[in-house]
Amino acid sequence: MPDTLSLWIRHETRPNEQRAALAPEDARRLIERGARLTVEESTQRVFPIHEYAAAGCEIVPQGSWVSLCPAEAYVLGLKELPDEPTLLRHRHIFFGHAYKGQARARRLLRKFEAGGGVLLDLESLVDADGHRLAAFGYWAGYAGAALAVLHRRGLLTAPLAVLSQSELDVRLRQSPAGEVLTAVVIGAYGRGGRGACDALRTAGVEPSRWNSAETRALDRDALLAHDILVNAIGTDHPVAPFLTKAALDDPRRRLSVIGDVTCDVGSDLNALLVYDRVTDWAHPVERLCRRPRPLDVIAIDNLPSLLPAEASRAYSADLWPLLLALREGSPVWERCLHDFRRAIGSRDGG
Template identity: 55%
Template sequence: MADPHPRTTDVRITMRHEARESERRAPIVPADAARLVAHGITLTVEHSPQRAFPIADYLDAGCVAAEAGAWLDAPAAEFVVGLKELPAEPAALAHRHVYFGHAYKGQRDAAALLRRFAAGGGALLDMEYLTDADGRRLAAFGYWAGYMGAALAVLRHRGRLDLPLRPRAKEALDRVLRETSGDTRPSVLVVGALGRSGRGARDALAVAGIEPTCWDVAETRTLDRAALMDHDILVNAVLVTAPTPPFVTVESLRTGPRRLSLIADVTCDVTSRDNVLPIYDDTTDWREPVRALRDVGDPLGVIAIDNLPSLLPREASVAFSAELTPHLLTLGEPGQPWQRCLRVFRDACEANGLETENIHV
């Protein structure tokens, strides 16, 4: 729907093609693209063979089409909006990139990414840090990540997980969850049950006919590890922003009785210093969604897919785009919350000895 109060602006945005083949989502869906265009923003959309929304829908919304990778030649003032990791080149990034950079918690290759921005005079406006004054995220895929993570765990436990994974509509996924509800009723623990991801996980489990144990801050303040281990499935939906004692360690898996046989790590903070599940060192993917951990005693599988919502691409994109679009309308303005994103980026660069004096929103 067009904005009823359009204004003229010189803000230019390119929505880039996602380099990852399994990334089907769009940070801006066609209906919200029309709203941005009506607001006076020039929105260029790169062609993408896997995006869940056809380029024709963006053209109908008033966008400009461009070939994949066209953002590389765009003026430095262009905002480049995406979701997942950037291509390995160029070595110097001149634009202001709005996406999930995963560069502030000591993750693998984080320092190298920040150096690319510092070298080109660009900036990372990380959407994970697009927050209000109280630190609450303003746009997130958490609900659908939790929904999909819990659904995969249940289907795996019931022996109904078809490989490789493929994107589908929520109605089709729910139909499978309901059809298999009579197979088994595993004992499931959702940690972080009151957050976005936890709510999504609980809703998927309800469709599957499962009433989970729900833990949140109060229950994890003093962790009952024996109770944790006495569940078939653990769904980790905790958003951690500071180092936290781990919920599960290799040692805790090796010692003592354990019913736990499967972990769905929705948070997927692998290689981060804030990781509450330091028992694996790499993510899983659509071809091999479950990794069997070795040398931990009884068999234990881990689902650690870092783009879970892309398996429900249309629903996840529509919800996320609705949250993000009002803030894209304020790009280029001096106010919050983009300035908060910029401060976090500058602080991270400073911690790595990098200069960012000339970078602004």
């Protein structure tokens, strides 16, 4: 690997995606340690481009990585690449979602294979025990629980809009007089679960915290006795479902809002077998049934994007020291490279 680390931070093309993998203050930290950073202009990134320029980054037009990025640089982003180019020749770092049979996975991997490029998937950025070293989970949980509370109180409006945490917290504290809400968080001690619990407490709701002990012998009646369910469990293997469609007709059900932070719908890992598609910013809520009482689900797969500044800064703080290790042949990045090569070598593309 070259002595000088070169990173090219690309513009995100996904609508409503204002996050950045690297915040300006952490870009400065990398530059102070000898890295070279190039940042594309962006019409939607939460951090203004002048903050990157002030940190010492070179500024270039958005989308210019395709033609201008040198071969030795790593192209850094978060979400999916645009459809063009069809051949990927660079080394890319982003959430490729390409190794677990996800939609479009084979197509993406074929583009890398055809162009000779490399994907270092941020999903594979784990330690030797498989634990994520950088993740957006806390803010996904915070946003998911917050939306569930606001909807339960009739305060959620669509389409959703980007907020700061302080703006969101003001809304969460608008508790109707005499209201008594109950909520349960599954996966309460992981990153997402901790974020969900913090948002609920901000809203004046003290959650029940469930983890593997409670789900191993799940008390479904107790689950249905809550007003709100926030699912923030993280698992890499199938588990017994927490809810099935039989729960929709249960006359004892108090549950009226599900906030699914995990969003494993369509996967073998899905533990909420009561809905079949994610929701989005334009239509954040789907009604599952009206009787014996309404039950709604919120299942947005880019929840941290609702709080882009807080989510980006937290993620960047975890990521920048790991990026510095790219020039050292770190085992962390070698695991990412191994996962990519294994996926390319498989016949079905992951």
